Amino acid sequence: MDTVLRFLTCGSVDDGKSTLIGRLLYDSRALLVDTLEGIERTSRRRGATAPDLSLVTDGLIAEREQGITIDVAYRYFRSGARTFIIADAPGHEQYTRNMVTAASTAQLAVLLVDVRQGLTAQTRRHALLADLVGIPALAIAVNKMDLVDYDPAAFEAVVYAFEDFAEASGLRARRHYIPMSALLGDMVVERGEHLPWYLGPTLLEVLERTPVEDGARDEPFRFPVQWVCRPRESTDPLLHDYRGLAGQVAAGTLAVGEEIAVLPSGRRSTVTSIEVGGVPREHAVAGDSVMIRLADDLDVGRGDLLVRADESAPTLARSIEADLVWLDPAPLAPRRTYLLRHTTREVQARIEAIEWNLDVATLERVPAHELAMNDIARVRVKLAQPIAADRYEALRDTGSFLLLDPATWDTVAAGMIRGAR
Amino acid sequence: MIAPRTHLDRLEAEAIHILREVAGQCQNPALLFSGGKDSVCLLRLAEKAFRPGRFPFPLLHIDTGHNYPEVIAFRDRRAAELGERLIVRSVEDSIARGTVRLARPDESRNRHQSVTLREAIEEFGFDCLIGGARRDEEKARAKERVFSVRDEFGQWDPKNQRPELWRLYNAKVPAGGHVRAFPISDWTELDVWQYIAREGLELPSIYFAHPRPCVRRGGLLAPVTELTPAREGETVETPWVRFRTVGDITCTAPVESRARTIEEILRETAATTISERGATRLDDQTHEASMEQRKREGYF
Structure with missing residues (x-):
C-alpha cells in the first residue's frame, strides 16, 4: 500500500535547512539531470568546488540574492513505497507565518539545530508552533557535526537542552534525535563514516518508518457543506428536483440510509444517496469529496455542517477559547470586528479577552492587551452567530479557524479551539 | 470493510x-x-x-x-x-x-x-x-x-x-x-499521467509518439514548422517524438520517444532523468x- 508523508523542515536561519533538503534529494537520487546541471553551473560561477545543494529549494530571486529562504518550497520524492511531500519552511522570524502555513498540514517536522548554536529563540518558537498545530513527530536534526569534529558530547548537550525545554513546555510530540552533517551527507540518507558512535536510524529511515494514520476515519462524522448542486435548468425531468450537498468528509464515515443532523439548525433527515460525479457509492469516509442527497428538502447551504444523528455532536458555540497565532504585520486591534472562517462558515467575531501571551524565551504566560505578528496567545472569542465547534486536538477540521481582516481580506490569524460554549 | x-x-x-x-x-x-x-x-x-x-x-x-x-x-x-x-x-x-x-x-x-x-x-x-x-x-x-x-x-x-x-x-x-x-x-x-491512465482521458494526438521534422538546437529538439523554419546551417531530421507539455509552438519542444500509448508514456515518465520544463521549454533556459x-x- 502506498503511503504519503507530509513533513516540513524548520529551525533557525543558517542552520542548514535548504542544504539538508538538497542532500536528501541528491542522495536519494530524486534530482533530475537538468536540475543538477543548473545547480552545478551556478555553484561554479560563484566559485564553489562542490555543488551548493541549498540551491535546490531557494527558488526566488530575492532568496538567491540574500542567501536565505523566504517562503515555503514544496518538493516531492519517493523512497520505497512512500511518497514524501516536503515543505521547506523559512527560518527568519519575519517569515514565521510561512512556517505555520507549512506546519498546519505536516505529519512530521524536521527541526534543525546548529550544534554550535544550540537552541535559539527561533528553534523554540518553531518547536512550540509545531506542537501547537499538533504535529505528532519531531525529528531533531543536530546539524553541522563536522564543525565540532563529530564530538558526541556536543550532540548530547543539544539533546539534554532540548529535553529540558520539551519538559518545561509540555511538548507532546514523539522525538528522534539525529546527529548529522547535511553538507557532507552524514546520517541523512547514507550513514557516512564519521559517526560510528551513533547507532540510531538515519533521517531517511526515520521518515520511512514514521507511521501515517489514515486519519479521522474512526472519529465522529463531520461534513462541511461547500456548495449545493441544483441543476434546475436541466431538461432532464429526473434532475428537476435534484439537490446535492457537495463537500469533503472531514472526519468519520457515512453510509446510505443513515440518519444525519444539519447544524446549526438541528433538522434531521436520511441519506438517500452518496455520489461522485453522478456515480453512486455506498459509503463516504474521511478525506472523500462527495455529493450527498437527503430524503427531505431541507434548507441546507454552504456553511452548514452535517453530522450523524447517532454520534457525538460538536458544540454550537457563541464563545470559544482558542490558541491564536497572530500572522499579520498589523497588530490585533481588540475593538475591531474580524471575519472568522470556520470550515466553510463565516461569522463576525471579536476578541473578547487575551488571557495570556506566551513568552517564547521563558515559556512564561504574560498578560497582554495587544498581539503582534508571531505572537502565540490564549484568547476568548465572541461570535455573532454560532459555529459547530470541536476541540482541535479531537478533530482538526472542525477545531480550527482563521481570522480575516475585513479591510483587506487577508488572513491575519490562525486559531485552534481549546474550549467552546 | x-x-x-x-x-x-x-x-x-x-x-x-x-x-x-x-x-x-x-x-x-x-x-x-x-x-x-x-x-x-x-x-x-x-x-x-x-x-x-x-x-x-x-x-x-x-x-x-x-x-x-x-x-x-x-x-x-x-x-x-x-x-x-x-x-x-x-x-x-x-x-x-x-x-x-x-x-x-x-x-x-x-x-x-x-x-x-x-x-x-x-x-x-x-x-x-x-x-x-x-x-x-x-x-x-x-x-x-x-x-x-x-x-x-x-x-x-x-x-x-x-x-x-x-x-x-x-x-x-x-x-x-x-x-x-x-x-x-x-x-x-507522474501523478498526472497515472490519473489520465486511470480515468481513460483522451488527449491531443501530439502527446503520443509520431515522426516530426525537427532540428537540434541548444540540446533540445526544435520542431520545424512554417512559423519556426530551420535556420541556416541546421539539418532537418524526422525523429519519432512526443510532447510532454503543450504550449506555444515557438517555445515548446518535443522529446524523442517511441511511446504511443499511455502505458508506454507512464513507463518513460517513471524512468526519466530530465524535468518536464527542462526537456521542453525553449524559453526557461535563458535565465535562472x-x-x-x-x-x-x-x-x-
Whole structure:
C-alpha cells in the first residue's frame, strides 16, 4: 500500500535547512539531470568546488540574492513505497507565518539545530508552533557535526537542552534525535563514516518508518457543506428536483440510509444517496469529496455542517477559547470586528479577552492587551452567530479557524479551539 | 470493510475540494483550458466536483495564435462534448488593439499572453482563475500558494503571500484584484499521467509518439514548422517524438520517444532523468529566474 508523508523542515536561519533538503534529494537520487546541471553551473560561477545543494529549494530571486529562504518550497520524492511531500519552511522570524502555513498540514517536522548554536529563540518558537498545530513527530536534526569534529558530547548537550525545554513546555510530540552533517551527507540518507558512535536510524529511515494514520476515519462524522448542486435548468425531468450537498468528509464515515443532523439548525433527515460525479457509492469516509442527497428538502447551504444523528455532536458555540497565532504585520486591534472562517462558515467575531501571551524565551504566560505578528496567545472569542465547534486536538477540521481582516481580506490569524460554549 | 484510498484518490479528493471552494467563495470564476494534459485533468476533476450540475464557471483559453492545430481542434471538441461554455481570447487581437507590441514579427508570443489574459479578466470581471500549474514544474511555482492573490495588474508578489493553513482556503480579495487557484498544485508529472491512465482521458494526438521534422538546437529538439523554419546551417531530421507539455509552438519542444500509448508514456515518465520544463521549454533556459519574472508580470 502506498503511503504519503507530509513533513516540513524548520529551525533557525543558517542552520542548514535548504542544504539538508538538497542532500536528501541528491542522495536519494530524486534530482533530475537538468536540475543538477543548473545547480552545478551556478555553484561554479560563484566559485564553489562542490555543488551548493541549498540551491535546490531557494527558488526566488530575492532568496538567491540574500542567501536565505523566504517562503515555503514544496518538493516531492519517493523512497520505497512512500511518497514524501516536503515543505521547506523559512527560518527568519519575519517569515514565521510561512512556517505555520507549512506546519498546519505536516505529519512530521524536521527541526534543525546548529550544534554550535544550540537552541535559539527561533528553534523554540518553531518547536512550540509545531506542537501547537499538533504535529505528532519531531525529528531533531543536530546539524553541522563536522564543525565540532563529530564530538558526541556536543550532540548530547543539544539533546539534554532540548529535553529540558520539551519538559518545561509540555511538548507532546514523539522525538528522534539525529546527529548529522547535511553538507557532507552524514546520517541523512547514507550513514557516512564519521559517526560510528551513533547507532540510531538515519533521517531517511526515520521518515520511512514514521507511521501515517489514515486519519479521522474512526472519529465522529463531520461534513462541511461547500456548495449545493441544483441543476434546475436541466431538461432532464429526473434532475428537476435534484439537490446535492457537495463537500469533503472531514472526519468519520457515512453510509446510505443513515440518519444525519444539519447544524446549526438541528433538522434531521436520511441519506438517500452518496455520489461522485453522478456515480453512486455506498459509503463516504474521511478525506472523500462527495455529493450527498437527503430524503427531505431541507434548507441546507454552504456553511452548514452535517453530522450523524447517532454520534457525538460538536458544540454550537457563541464563545470559544482558542490558541491564536497572530500572522499579520498589523497588530490585533481588540475593538475591531474580524471575519472568522470556520470550515466553510463565516461569522463576525471579536476578541473578547487575551488571557495570556506566551513568552517564547521563558515559556512564561504574560498578560497582554495587544498581539503582534508571531505572537502565540490564549484568547476568548465572541461570535455573532454560532459555529459547530470541536476541540482541535479531537478533530482538526472542525477545531480550527482563521481570522480575516475585513479591510483587506487577508488572513491575519490562525486559531485552534481549546474550549467552546 | 471500506477499501483504503490510494495516493491518486487523495489527490483527486483534495483537488475537487479546491474547485468547490472556488465555486463556494467566488462570484465569477473561470477555468483556464488549453487542451494540454494538466487542464484535461482539471476538466475531469470539475466533472467529479459538479456533475450532474453544470460547471459554475466558463472555460477560458488565451490563444497565442501559434498553437498546434490538433490541440485547438481537441480544445473545441472537448468543450462541446462537455456542453460547457468556452471563451477564447487571442493575443492577435491584443496586437491589433495595440496593447501588445512585438519587437520583431517572429518574436515568441508566449509572454504576451499575460496582457491578453488581463484584458479578458477586465472584460468579464473574473474574480478567480483556475489553472493547472503544479509545484513540481519549476522553482518559482514550488513556492506558490494554492490560492494565490494577484493585484489589478495581475502581479504576483512572492514576498508577500498569504498564510494558507489546513484546508481553510481564503479566496477573498479586495476590489480590482483576483485570485488564481491551483487544484493540482501537489501533483507530479507522474501523478498526472497515472490519473489520465486511470480515468481513460483522451488527449491531443501530439502527446503520443509520431515522426516530426525537427532540428537540434541548444540540446533540445526544435520542431520545424512554417512559423519556426530551420535556420541556416541546421539539418532537418524526422525523429519519432512526443510532447510532454503543450504550449506555444515557438517555445515548446518535443522529446524523442517511441511511446504511443499511455502505458508506454507512464513507463518513460517513471524512468526519466530530465524535468518536464527542462526537456521542453525553449524559453526557461535563458535565465535562472525567467518563470518568476513572468509570474510577477501576471503570467500563469
